[in-house]
Amino acid sequence: MAAIRDEPTSSIGSMGSVVESIAREAGEIALSHLQSLASVSVENKGHLDLVTKADREVEAFLIAALRRAFPNDGVYGEEGANVAGSSGRVWVIDPIDGTFNFVRGGQDWAVSIGSYEDRRPDFGAIYAPMRNLMLVGGKHVETRLNGEPMPSLPKLDLSRASVGIGLHPSVATEDRLEVLRYISDELRIGFRCCGAATLSLIAVATGETDGYLALGDSTWDVMAGLPILGNLGISHTINWDHIDLRAKLRFACGSEELLAKVRPLLKTVGNKMMNGAGHG
Numbered sequence: 001m002a003a004i005r006d007e008p009t010s011s012i013g014s015m016g017s018v019v020e021s022i023a024r025e026a027g028e029i030a031l032s033h034l035q036s037l038a039s040v041s042v043e044n045k046g047h048l049d050l051v052t053k054a055d056r057e058v059e060a061f062l063i064a065a066l067r068r069a070f071p072n073d074g075v076y077g078e079e080g081a082n083v084a085g086s087s088g089r090v091w092v093i094d095p096i097d098g099t100f101n102f103v104r105g106g107q108d109w110a111v112s113i114g115s116y117e118d119r120r121p122d123f124g125a126i127y128a129p130m131r132n133l134m135l136v137g138g139k140h141v142e143t144r145l146n147g148e149p150m151p152s153l154p155k156l157d158l159s160r161a162s163v164g165i166g167l168h169p170s171v172a173t174e175d176r177l178e179v180l181r182y183i184s185d186e187l188r189i190g191f192r193c194c195g196a197a198t199l200s201l202i203a204v205a206t207g208e209t210d211g212y213l214a215l216g217d218s219t220w221d222v223m224a225g226l227p228i229l230g231n232l233g234i235s236h237t238i239n240w241d242h243i244d245l246r247a248k249l250r251f252a253c254g255s256e257e258l259l260a261k262v263r264p265l266l267k268t269v270g271n272k273m274m275n276g277a278g279h280g
């Protein structure tokens with residue numbers, strides 16, 4: 001991230017804390033809606049794909065706050081944000097990741113703010129208010145959970161391994177079933193599905209799962225999480241040279257050892273990436 005690379009470490013650290021406090025404030029706005037959930041209007045964007053007034057309000061807050069803090073940067077977000085910048089850096093945001101859980105009064109939802117520069121994610125902050133989890137990190141910024149550096153992750157042990165999965169409702173049932181079959185029959189490991197990509201990525205960071213496998217996630221779902229995980233030795237299969245911010249992703253992340261085991265699956269169900277399916 002050029003703006004960060006050229007700045008002294010203290011500026012990099014301060015960018016991290018600025019973004020962290022924006023994420024925290026955004027989470028508080030979402031929380032205030034959660035307290036009056038019965039009156040929050042819910043619309044269907046697609047089959048099992050919801051959006052609420054809270055998503056739109058949090059996104060509007062994030063655009064304003066990020067533009068105020070970083071006036072030369074662009075902002076791109078799930079609910080339509082598409083502000084051009086001049087710095088080359090774009091903040092890719094998901095105001096509420098896990099809206100379905102949010103609408104049902106669940107705990108697994110989070111605000112996600114990721115930095116994208118030179119066609120790569122390079123820094124992010126994820127805040128899950130109901131879980132009291134703030135995960136921040138990326139290039140030049142140490143990964144920290146609630147302000148604390150994270151311990152190194154255990155080596156893959158197939159006798160007790162599991163992966164998080166995210167299978168978007170728009171993905172063909174045969175592909176979703178193939179993911180479950182492959183995990184169960186070929187890898188013979190467990191899987192977890194919480195309905196929020198960000199929380200699934202946090203679970204990888206904390207060592208609760210060994211990786212995450214997703215069909216149909218968007219760039220804003222993973223823009224913050226992947227650079228945070230990169231610092232912990234977690235790789236992924238996304239070739240950022242071949243996709244743009246509107247892409248729908250089919251990918252896995254985890255240790256290189258896990259990815260080697262998952263790649264045959266992605267050869268069959270992973271080559272159907274759809275560019276241009278997002279907004280503007």
Ligand code: IPD
Pocket residue numbers: 049050078094096097098099100165166167168194195196197198215216217218221
């Ligand atoms: C969704 C969640 C879900 C993932 C979907 C995403 P949203 O985000 O992260 O876990 O499987 O692909 O679209 O719609 O709740 O922001």
Ligand code: CA
Pocket residue numbers: 094096097098197220221
């Ligand atoms: Ca999302």
Ligand code: CA
Pocket residue numbers: 055078094095096097098099
């Ligand atoms: Ca969302």
